[in-house]
Amino acid sequence: DSMSLAKLAVAKATLAAELLRPPKSGSDPASVSSSTVKNLHAAIDSSISKNTPENVKVLKQLFLENIVLSDSRIAAFGKYITALASTQSRRHAKLYILYDINDILYHTVVRDNSRAFVNAIQYFLPDIMKSALAHTRLKQKLEELMQIWIKNQYFTEEFCNSLLNQSLESKSTDQRKETDSEPPHDESGGSIFPAVLGAPDTPYYDLPVSTMLPHIRGAMPINVAAIKPVPLDAEKLAASKELQEAIESYYRCLEWKPPFVESDEPPSQAEFVYEGWSVDFFEQNQDDD
Numbered sequence: 001d002s003m004s005l006a007k008l009a010v011a012k013a014t015l016a017a018e019l020l021r022p023p024k025s026g027s028d029p030a031s032v033s034s035s036t037v038k039n040l041h042a043a044i045d046s047s048i049s050k051n052t053p054e055n056v057k058v059l060k061q062l063f064l065e066n067i068v069l070s071d072s073r074i075a076a077f078g079k080y081i082t083a084l085a086s087t088q089s090r091r092h093a094k095l096y097i098l099y100d101i102n103d104i105l106y107h108t109v110v111r112d113n114s115r116a117f118v119n120a121i122q123y124f125l126p127d128i129m130k131s132a133l134a135h136t137r138l139k140q141k142l143e144e145l146m147q148i149w150i151k152n153q154y155f156t157e158e159f160c161n162s163l164l165n166q167s168l169e170s171k172s173t174d175q176r177k178e179t180d181s182e183p184p185h186d187e188s189g190g191s192i193f194p195a196v197l198g199a200p201d202t203p204y205y206d207l208p209v210s211t212m213l214p215h216i217r218g219a220m221p222i223n224v225a226a227i228k229p230v231p232l233d234a235e236k237l238a239a240s241k242e243l244q245e246a247i248e249s250y251y252r253c254l255e256w257k258p259p260f261v262e263s264d265e266p267p268s269q270a271e272f273v274y275e276g277w278s279v280d281f282f283e284q285n286q287d288d289d
Helices: 002-019 035-050 053-066 071-086 092-112 118-119 125-133 136-150 157-164 209-215 232-253 281-288
Strands: 273-274
Touching: 002 035, 002 071, 035 053, 035 092, 053 092, 053 232, 071 092, 071 118, 071 125, 092 118, 092 125, 092 136, 125 136, 125 157, 136 157
Parallel strands: none
Antiparallel strands: none
């Protein structure tokens, strides 16, 4: 639809801008030429159209030479292929995007012994997989792909299974939600958590507020340069789910009910019935709502 195409155009321009941007520091990679940017987009289009070994090789080589050098470039690439997957009507195009990711994962993790791409791309995988799961005929191939990822230890088994367990109902690209909206849910109703909380190379003020928690030291100012995406291990996930359940339980009990013993006498302002609120105060605020 027009919204998906607009997102794709923005993501494509963002990736190009990131590649063309001059380095800000000595650690940043050098900017690439405009012809290299065109070659990269052409390679992506060719690879998802015909996923031949030659097309995959060309794309992987361009990626290794220009994208994997920085987290910000990987993030821009991830946003672009996520938007690209949402605009594809051919089911195999969505599958080929995941195949391309798999090939890059193998090269970076197994051959180069680097997890930089793993840590950056996993944030975008739920949306890409969600788009592919709209086509039930791809389910077996997607399951086989997840087994490869588990076997090669690219991601945890829990994370790969959460990708597959997203509901297959209403997954057409016309019904896709904003990436920053309510997190996707699996068939049991639970949230699918990424392995890392927060996208890589995101400014601290755009990161989830919980990424600030490890840096709070009393009244001392927070060093914003230290605020980074937080890896989510099993202990953090359990704590997050417990907190979410506690919050939901708290708000479920906010409905005030009148006392069991009714009286003609008005309640005293000194009579506190819930969290320090008197009956009069609570009723007044209910009327205001």
